Amino acid sequence: GMDKDVMKRLLRDAGLPIGKFIVIHKHEKTTPFPRLKKELGLPLFIKPANLGSSVGVSRVEEKKEYEPAITEAFHYDNKVIIEECISGREIECSVLGNENPIASVPGEVITDKTHHQFYSYEAKYLDEHGAKLAIPAKLSKKQTKEVQEMAIRVFKTLCCEGMGRVDFFLRDNGSLVVNEINTIPGFTSISMYPKLWEASGISYQKLVDTLIQLAIERFKKEQKLLTSK
Secondary structure: OOOHHHHHHHHHHOOOOEOOEEEEEOOOOOOOHHHHHHHHOOOEEEEEOOOOOOOOOEEEOOHHHHHHHHHHHHOOOOEEEEEEOOOOEEEEEEEEEOOOOEEOOOEEEEEOOOOOOOOOHHHHHHOOOOEEEEOOOOOOHHHHHHHHHHHHHHHHHOOOOEEEEEEEEEOOOOOEEEEEEEOOOOOOOOOHHHHHHHHOOOOHHHHHHHHHHHHHHHHHHHHOOOOOO
């Protein structure tokens, strides 16, 4: 889940909808900008493959921004992922469980586009008005069910247990695209993950207790496994 390249390849192989992407390693030649423009379109996003909180992420709209964005991303990782820009609403869904996970009601991140081009580090942590959370998201029953079912599919495909928050883009035509899973989502009382569960009927205290029980359950299951003959 942390490696966006590996995650996307696993999701793609499972038939889940993801955005187009290209990966560059530090020891390789940089992919020519014209090729990226042709295959991914503009604008595009350049990210360290293994990092969170939008650190090192750049939005690139023209050639002169490309090399600085690549350099910035390589400050944080030896592998960089370049993604197409997907226009749509940012929908998030919390997942809880081990073998039989359940999904929360979906929520929506609404970024202040007048000050931030995307849900950047600044919008998340430095600007108190950078974004607001709509919980639950304004979706139809059909859309809500689709988000929940796909969130569980993502969780299972990546062999996750305990908790995870799956982030989507909802295009204007109604189609869903999986952006990523966050396997250690924010967990303060005002974070999206617990707030979605609170809106789904599970209090913060109950959520913590459930996660502890899930960890104990997993530990007991693994203790029964043999490590040698």
